[in-house]
Amino acid sequence: MSQLFAGKNKSGLTRELIEALFPMFEEASAGAIAVDRQTRITWINHSYSQLLGLDDPAQAVGRPVQQVIPQTRMPEVVETGKPLLLDIMEHNRQQLVVTRLPYYDDKGEIEGAVAFVLYDDLQPLTPLVSKYRRLHQDLAAARKALARKARGTRYSLGDFVGASPAALEVKRRARLAAGRDMPVLLLGETGTGKEVLAQAIHTVSARADRPFVGVNVAAVPENLLEAEFFGVAPGAYTGADRRTRDGKFQLANGGTLFLDEVGDMPLPLQAKLLRALQEGEIEPLGSNKVVQVDVRVIAATSQNLEAMIAQGSFRSDLYYRLNVLEITIPPLRDRLADLGVLCEALIGEICEGQGLRGEITDAGVAALGSYDWPGNIRELRNVLERALTMSEDGDLLDADAIFKVLQRSRSRAVSAMVPRSVRPLARIMAEAEAQAIEEALLVSRGNRTRAAKLLGISRSVLYEKLAKMS
Template sequence: MKNFMKTKEFIGFCKNVFDKLPVPVDFLDKEGRLVYINKSFLEFLKFNEDDILGKVVTEIEPTSKFLETLKYKQAEVAKRHVFSNGKEAIVHRIPIIDENDELIGGFGMILFDNYEKLKQVTEKIEKIHKELSLYKNELAKINSAKYTLDDIIGESKAIKSCKSKVKKLARVNSNILIIGESGVGKELFAHAIHYESERRECPFVSINCSAIPENLFEAEFFGYEDGAFTGARKGGNIGKFELANGGTIFLDEIGDMPLYMQAKLLRVLQEKEIVRVGSNKVTKLDVRVICATHKNLESLVDEGKFREDLYYRLNVLSLDVPPLRQRKEDISILIDKFTDKFYKDTGLYREVPSDVMNILCNYEWPGNVRELKNIVERICVNAEDTYVTVGDLPSNILNKSLKIERKKSQGLKEIMDNIEMDIIINTLKECNNNKSLAATRLNIPRASLYRKIEEYNIEI
């Protein structure tokens, strides 16, 4: 073993393996004498092989520290070294030791024969790290909570109680089920919970389960590898759960999730890990799950359309968001908010007078806040002047509001008279007080219009 590194077999092996390598390589015996050096190293040192073979390394290169490496049997990896010819390089000096911890010799290699190359590579790596960091930050901004408690508008007791509960729920990491009718703003509450929690700096990823084709659920949730299925994106794709790792995932309309996917989701919640479609690699997860539905999940469980075990896994904590009809005192506040937004978006100022406001507040709003927002935008667009009028309201709002008012009061004639008067006033304004033109637009005789003007004491 003592003379192994000087044998023809070893030298022949080195020539076959290392002579063609573009990387400088050499071998020393345990006394530090050169037994092999490849062509790349000879070119670097500008020596002939016959002149240096068998010499101690410090005779060939006075600056070498290889003898210290052999003495202490400690490898030196990626060390900067300046050669006597003035060249700088990054080198490896590695002792070769047998199974009895006896020194056999040493292996040397120049990793970078030019220090500037290392600097360039280092700079490239640093640039890549900076770009990755930038992309991660941008991705975090894209997948972050967009709404806070301040974005949930209302001063009613019901909404204040709901917002107060959000702060309590945000303190823990348990799964949450948000229950409420369509349009009440369940997603806003999910965003607010995430924003109030310790996960606020981490991703918030939202998925609408009713919008995903049944055959794409697994790929959308857990991601997939390249070629996992026909039409899969080249290079694969990261899933929503992996994207939300460390943060919160919001599963909206959870009641629309197919049964096969419910079983897979249950396993993810239990094991806290996912496997991409077409892969065997397991990815550990730290994700808080918030779900929302307008459906009665207990009824779906009874009907066999929703897994009971998943229901209890999701419904650890719950938040009931009240419909708009149960907090009517918030309607006027919301209307003011929406008209302000309309002004900011379009530059058109609109104001909702008391008569129109009363009609809107009497309406039941089956579509809740979403419906109210859409109607306010519509009447703001339809309005010919600064003030929105009764005539700008959709007929279904007027009719349903009047039916509700009729139940509350016997003064139907007074209500109808007020509506009729508003319509006449607004029509006259549109016609620049031209009574003939106004009568034509209202499709009534001119004499009837004169009588109504006198009856309602309308000033022209």
């Protein structure tokens, strides 16, 4: 085994573990084997070659391991970097107990894997296996934490809060997206949590230890978008930096590029983005050199891209390139069952930053359920934050505290309405009546008798009007 690591700096913890444990594993095993990054056999001891029916170990060296051992899971270990301890493998009608361990190069990249076929008596190896498992878990956790800090991601799948059927379906599709290296299109109204979900998908994907780079297309001036995406060569235009400036594609190379509000991308840039996704290459502004890039794109929009395609403002070929796996995030009004857990999570975040100890009553949550939430979870956080600031009962949010904030939100929404074109008087009156009824119910906190009195009508008339509105 010494030649496997010959001439290499043995600085990686996993490699040090393997080298320290290798003599004990080999002594207690019925065979040992090693493969490289391409899962070609680089070394096999005599006992394992005999077990496989090979006269000479050299017959196996250089061959893909699956040609020699069809049932092997070594490619899985090399691909994921996760050990398979005390696994059962069947070979020539024999049940073999196999332990497989990955090892890394000096840069922390997977270099290959080793495996041991163990005897039936596993007792002597139990402490070694347990120690390796603990150390490997600690190492993986430390690497993940460092990688997350370096790439600036804040969210995991647990941060997409909700247990309603709609929220669970979003999480199911997100896990599906995380396990497949393909473009994802997130659809949903503003404030539904599209960036949270994009980061969560990246965090549990195979690219988790690589960069996550996000860009809001709508927030970048149109004349700067090309430079923002593809970078700038030295002196590309007057005033340009004399040094190369990397764009988002270069910064996200090997990782995930999140394109928020992709529907706001101008048509000329859409064509260049399509080429970058199809060819895996970009050309920085002012450069004649093509740069190879490997990025996984997650796009998001609150617009109807299919309608934009019909209008000619969004390319259909780019849409089909981005929309390989579509995840629609429902608006908050369609998953009001999640209000309780959302309030708990959001109040925790708000109070942590302000040194408060907030809490919301069941009546407070019910009051929130009477609102239609055009701003979704972003608006919900704003309402809770303002309610905590204005609360007269310390950190406790009851129905009164919530209704005070919701009434102001409703007033601002009504005053901000844009004048509409002339419509039939009957429709205008019907809408005004429906709005008056909704506001009366809001003020009366759902008490229909009180709402009818506020409107100056009988309760039976109110019931009739509600039935027509439903």
